[in-house]
Structures are given as structure tokens and as C-alpha cells.
Amino acid sequence: MIDGIHEVTHVETRETAKAAARQSEGNDDRLDKVEATVKNLSVINEALYEILVAKLNVNATDLATMIDQVTANRITRLEAKSTCRNCGRLVPALKQKCMYCGGDLLNEVIRSPFD
């Protein structure tokens, strides 16, 4: 036997489950699109690498060396700190403004177009 309170709870639970199922379907669609985009970018990267091999005599060692260098450069940029002109706190240098007070930052960090 279901009383009024349990009936309301049951309906709310069913609606919550339906909403979760809809959200999951949406996430599946977005994940499919992201996977397709990553696959496409991977094909483009491989094609560009093959052009470099054919036209500029680049080899796999050159590619591996550059991957290591780019990875190290990204880590350096991500870990860099800058000082706020307003409050003096250290904040991640890649931020446009101080995350504590919104002030301008003292140190200009060389940014990459890929940041």
C-alpha cells in the first residue's frame, strides 16, 4: 500500500531518474562528438607530419624531441606565477587578472598561441 507521501516520493524519484537518463544521453552525444573531433585532429596531425617528412626530411626523432620540448614548455607556462600589482599575491601567470582581487599582474609571461 502506498500512502500520499510515498507516492510523491516515488513520482519525484521517477522524474529524477528520467532527467538523469536524458542527461546521460546528452553526455553520450557530446562524447561521441569529442571522440570524432580527436580522431579527425589525429588524422590531420599525421598527414601534416607526413608532409614534413616528405618535404623537409623531418624524422621520428625530430618529432619525439619536439614533443618533449613542447611538453616541458607547457608545464613551465602552467606553473609560472605572477605578482598582483594591487594585493601582492602570487597567482598563476596565465591568468589575465588577479584571482583574489581582480588587479593587474606585474609580470608579463610570454604566452603561446596554444594557451
Ligand SMILES: [Zn+2]
Ligand atoms: Zn590581487
